[in-house]
Amino acid sequence: MNAPLSRREFLKASGALIVTAGGSALAGDAFAQRSSSVGVSVSIGTKPPLAPAELDSWVAIAPDGRVTAFFGKMDMGQSLDIAIAQVVADELDVAVDKVDVVMGDTALTCNQGGASGSTGVYLGARPLRNASAEARRLLVQAASQKLGVPAEQLRVDDGVVSAVSDPSKKTTYAELIGGRYFNHPVEWNKQTGNPMDIKVQAKVKSPSEYRVVGKSYTRRDLAGKVYRTEKYVTDISLPGMLHARVIRPTRAACTVASVDEKSIAKVKGARVVRDKDFVAVLAPREWDAVRASQMLKVDWNHAKQAPFPEMAGLHDHIRKAPVVKREEGTKRGNVDAAFKTAARTVEAEYEWPFQSHASMGPACAVADVRADGVTVWSGTQKPHFTQLGVARLLGVPPEKVHVIWVYGPGSYGRNDAGDAALDAAMLSKLAGRPVRVQGMRNDGIAWDPKGPACVHRARAALDASGKVTGYEFVSKGFSRINIQTNESDPSHSLVGMSTGLPPKPSEGFGTPAESYGFESKLLAWETIPPLLDSCSPLRTAHLRDPVGPEIHFGSEQFVDELAHAANEDPVAFRLKYVTAPRDAAVIKAAAEKAGWQPRSGARDRSGDVLQGRGIAYAQRGGTIVAAVAEIEVERKTGRIHAKKFTVAHDCGLIINPEGLRYTIEGNVVHGTSRALFEEVQFDRDRVKSVDWMSYPILDIKDAPETIDVVLVNHPEIAPTGAGEPTIRVIPAAIANAFFDATGVRMRRAPLSPDRVKAALAQA
Amino acid sequence: MARIKFTVDGRAVTVNADPGMPLLYALRDDLKMTNPHFGCGLAQCGACTVHLEGEAIRSCVMPLSAASGKAVTTLKGLGTPDKPHPLQAAYVAEQVPQCGYCINGWIMTAAAVLKKNPKASDAELRDALAGLKCRCGTHVSILRAIKRAQTQMA
Numbered sequence: 055m056n057a058p059l060s061r062r063e064f065l066k067a068s069g070a071l072i073v074t075a076g077g078s079a080l081a082g083d084a085f086a087q088r089s090s091s092v093g094v095s096v097s098i099g100t101k102p103p104l105a106p107a108e109l110d111s112w113v114a115i116a117p118d119g120r121v122t123a124f125f126g127k128m129d130m131g132q133s134l135d136i137a138i139a140q141v142v143a144d145e146l147d148v149a150v151d152k153v154d155v156v157m158g159d160t161a162l163t164c165n166q167g168g169a170s171g172s173t174g175v176y177l178g179a180r181p182l183r184n185a186s187a188e189a190r191r192l193l194v195q196a197a198s199q200k201l202g203v204p205a206e207q208l209r210v211d212d213g214v215v216s217a218v219s220d221p222s223k224k225t226t227y228a229e230l231i232g233g234r235y236f237n238h239p240v241e242w243n244k245q246t247g248n249p250m251d252i253k254v255q256a257k258v259k260s261p262s263e264y265r266v267v268g269k270s271y272t273r274r275d276l277a278g279k280v281y282r283t284e285k286y287v288t289d290i291s292l293p294g295m296l297h298a299r300v301i302r303p304t305r306a307a308c309t310v311a312s313v314d315e316k317s318i319a320k321v322k323g324a325r326v327v328r329d330k331d332f333v334a335v336l337a338p339r340e341w342d343a344v345r346a347s348q349m350l351k352v353d354w355n356h357a358k359q360a361p362f363p364e365m366a367g368l369h370d371h372i373r374k375a376p377v378v379k380r381e382e383g384t385k386r387g388n389v390d391a392a393f394k395t396a397a398r399t400v401e402a403e404y405e406w407p408f409q410s411h412a413s414m415g416p417a418c419a420v421a422d423v424r425a426d427g428v429t430v431w432s433g434t435q436k437p438h439f440t441q442l443g444v445a446r447l448l449g450v451p452p453e454k455v456h457v458i459w460v461y462g463p464g465s466y467g468r469n470d471a472g473d474a475a476l477d478a479a480m481l482s483k484l485a486g487r488p489v490r491v492q493g494m495r496n497d498g499i500a501w502d503p504k505g506p507a508c509v510h511r512a513r514a515a516l517d518a519s520g521k522v523t524g525y526e527f528v529s530k531g532f533s534r535i536n537i538q539t540n541e542s543d544p545s546h547s548l549v550g551m552s553t554g555l556p557p558k559p560s561e562g563f564g565t566p567a568e569s570y571g572f573e574s575k576l577l578a579w580e581t582i583p584p585l586l587d588s589c590s591p592l593r594t595a596h597l598r599d600p601v602g603p604e605i606h607f608g609s610e611q612f613v614d615e616l617a618h619a620a621n622e623d624p625v626a627f628r629l630k631y632v633t634a635p636r637d638a639a640v641i642k643a644a645a646e647k648a649g650w651q652p653r654s655g656a657r658d659r660s661g662d663v664l665q666g667r668g669i670a671y672a673q674r675g676g677t678i679v680a681a682v683a684e685i686e687v688e689r690k691t692g693r694i695h696a697k698k699f700t701v702a703h704d705c706g707l708i709i710n711p712e713g714l715r716y717t718i719e720g721n722v723v724h725g726t727s728r729a730l731f732e733e734v735q736f737d738r739d740r741v742k743s744v745d746w747m748s749y750p751i752l753d754i755k756d757a758p759e760t761i762d763v764v765l766v767n768h769p770e771i772a773p774t775g776a777g778e779p780t781i782r783v784i785p786a787a788i789a790n791a792f793f794d795a796t797g798v799r800m801r802r803a804p805l806s807p808d809r810v811k812a813a814l815a816q817a
Numbered sequence: 818m819a820r821i822k823f824t825v826d827g828r829a830v831t832v833n834a835d836p837g838m839p840l841l842y843a844l845r846d847d848l849k850m851t852n853p854h855f856g857c858g859l860a861q862c863g864a865c866t867v868h869l870e871g872e873a874i875r876s877c878v879m880p881l882s883a884a885s886g887k888a889v890t891t892l893k894g895l896g897t898p899d900k901p902h903p904l905q906a907a908y909v910a911e912q913v914p915q916c917g918y919c920i921n922g923w924i925m926t927a928a929a930v931l932k933k934n935p936k937a938s939d940a941e942l943r944d945a946l947a948g949l950k951c952r953c954g955t956h957v958s959i960l961r962a963i964k965r966a967q968t969q970m971a
Binding site: 130131132133272273275276277278279280281282283285286288289291297339340341344412413414415416461462463464465466492494495712716719720721722723724725726727745746747751752753754755757758759760761 | 834835838839842845846847849851852854855856857858859861862864892893896897898901905908909912913914915916917918919920921924939942943944946947948949950951952953954955956957958959960
């Protein structure tokens with residue numbers, strides 16, 4: 055095979071194709087070097103290598119004028135791709151239907167960080183907006199030359215460039231560059247992942263010029279998912295592919311003593327692969343792999359000492375555990391002094407359990423490891439980091455690893471998908487064949503990295519008038535990054551740890567995100583050591599809105615407790631203390647839409663079914679959200695039915711109102727599930743939550759009847775995220791409604807029927 | 818091993834496999850009809866639902882032998898983009914998807930429910946669909962879609 059021409063050779067050879075568009079204000083060595091030889095150009099024939107500093111890495115125009123946007127994040131189900139298409143369409147002045155969005159393929163997209171922290175629009179859209187504006191600028195310049203009309207006298211309508219004064223003088227994007235490439239450098243900010251951005255010469259549009267952004271366009275995955283015309287990662291099938299099941303130990307902290315390969319002799323074609331404590335079975339047929347995994351006899355060395363505390367003692371364990379790291383997020387005034395002079399103090403503690411991602415299906419990945427390169431199909435949130443992780447695990451250069459993101463069976467954080475991807479790669483290497491691995495239900499609940507259990511200590515000082523003069527909220531719990539947010543380091547994967555890579559835990563938690571202007575205030579967090587260093591089924595990592603629901607379950611209940619102590623309405627109390635005007639506006643919007651009225655008298659609590667309403671509010675990454683929950687509590691059964699939610703949401707400029715509404719709805723229901731039902735069960739040496747019976751989640755019987763959403767639009771403010779902010783206020787809104795209904799505080803999540811019954815019996 | 822004959826979406830098929838193997842693996846692995854998903858293997862989530870002689874069943878626990886001589890319908894047999902089942906059309910109209918992995922279970926189960934009880938009330942629907950899982954929290958829009966389909970089917 056002929057080696058492809060180098061970039062420079064090609065540029066020299068294809069000079070005839072170059073449409074020179076003159077000088078450029080762009081800075082940067084790379085640009086200066088190239089501009090001296092070829093100038094700013096469009097329509098050169100080959101695509102430059104994938105790099106953030108190349109315009110062609112972001113946007114392309116096909117011969118038929120269709121536009122492709124290359125997006126280094128992915129839509130995990132909230133219809134992010136249509137929002138990206140809208141942004142690109144507006145900057146390029148093409149119809150949104152003409153914009154295709156390619157997502158999460160490491161050969162086609164730059165590492166924009168994958169699905170992460172609700173940054174899809176907030177950070178992810180920025181380079182695509184800039185690239186699209188730059189592409190438009192170059193195309194208008196090229197049209198100017200072609201038509202002999204100054205650029206400022208041209209307009210673009212749906213990819214047609216025409217003279218303002220004479221519409222018959224026109225050309226199209228397709229004619230100008232269709233099927234060819236810009237070969238145009240842009241200034242990359244040298245950041246990889248979420249903050250990746252580019253600077254361009256073109257000026258992006260102002261919000262007042264948007265025609266597409268701000269309107270609801272239908273999401274694009276409907277047919278693929280509803281008629282199943284689209285493949286999921288579970289559907290990928292390769293010639294010669296083997297099916298695999300990884301054998302996780304039945305108890306934590308086990309090592310492999312021996313594997314009895316004869317125990318699966320009866321399963322035709324099945325075999326065992328093993329590397330240290332990493333054991334798996336492989337078979338040409340999937341059912342045979344499942345059967346072999348059930349039949350395989352493994353003798354495990356059990357740990358001398360059980361690694362976990364009794365489940366009932368979990369939160370005492372957290373209280374007593376040594377602090378590995380402490381960080382103070384906010385420190386204002388002298389809290390201790392406020393307590394010394396307080397007329398009254400209020401104190402409370404709140405507890406949150408371990409929770410599982412418990413994705414809809416256990417994770418799956420397909421890998422094909424060959425001498426000349428590795429291909430992995432994965433539903434991971436972070437394909438570019440998977441690429442690094444696979445490369446490091448197998449000892450090959452990252453550029454030899456191609457990760458293709460495909461719809462997967464669920465996400466919402468660092469779930470089991472990252473482990474499956476690295477498992478598949480290791481297994482394909484060991485087997486010398488393409489391998490498809492999927493977990494069983496147990497693998498997706500007992501063995502995914504968990505959301506951290508924690509305890510929150512809160513105290514406040516009030517003066518004689520009821521004013522809050524001192525406020526302290528300290529969270530203590532397992533690190534949210536005991537396992538990293540992505541699988542780029544194999545020592546953060548089960549296969550890495552079970553083949554002997556030492557785990558490298560990091561410390562991180564968080565503090566309440568609000569603007570309460572209490573006179574003195576301390577917000578802090580403390581992390582404690584993991585229960586088990588390596589291969590722990592209770593290792594902790596990011597779960598949707600990492601530590602957001604956990605923290606605000608405490609902090610937003612505590613604010614309610616202060617309102618109660620000050621004998622004030624919870625809405626009025628919050629409005630009295632929030633200092634950010636947008637926060638106040640959101641709280642007011644939720645309260646107004648919900649028809650919130652201050653209570654004039656005591657609640658009637660005589661019946662079997664009690665009713666209550668509660669509010670909670672928080673910020674997250676620039677977004678502000680408030681939710682009012684209206685619930686019913688059945689005294690006899692302990693069942694809480696959260697019947698209605700009213701959510702007010704401000705994430706700056708709204709790109710797609712309908713998509714935003716659905717995203718908020720999903721947050722509300724997921725948050726309700728976590729608040730009412732979800733808790734990982736464990737004993738001294740294993741996780742006992744292995745399926746949907748032992749890890750119950752919200753059932754449709756318990757789904758809300760109504761979710762009212764008020765979208766607060768701020769076109770003048772750059773958009774922030776929506777994938778996670780709402781979930782953080784839901785547990786506290788429900789718990790505050792529970793107090794309103796019953797007069798009883800639930801300071802321990804989840805508010806499961808048993809716990810509710812017990813709390814009401816004690817009251 | 819046994820040769821088991823049945824129909825899938827109107828097409829006659831023969832699968833040569835362990836008769837005790839769950840039907841799901843025959844559909845996905847032998848026949849490459851991947852519409853039903855593996856979700857739990859325990860009949861606890863519904864992702865694998867197909868119709869056996871018109872009844873919604875969990876193919877992850879139903880032995881292949883139970884399909885012998887019978888008619889199996891998958892989501893693709895229920896409807897297509899050109900000829901959608903009213904529930905599929907309603908799912909599209911209401912834009913229900915988030916990750917989409919659960920959709921098969923809800924649509925196949927709801928189709929069987931509506932066949933028996935086209936005017937099912939909200940409470941009856943919630944009862945009939947109990948046990949199905951959705952992790953993205955689309956429950957509210959699922960109910961909206963089913964109610965829309967009921968109107969279409971009336």
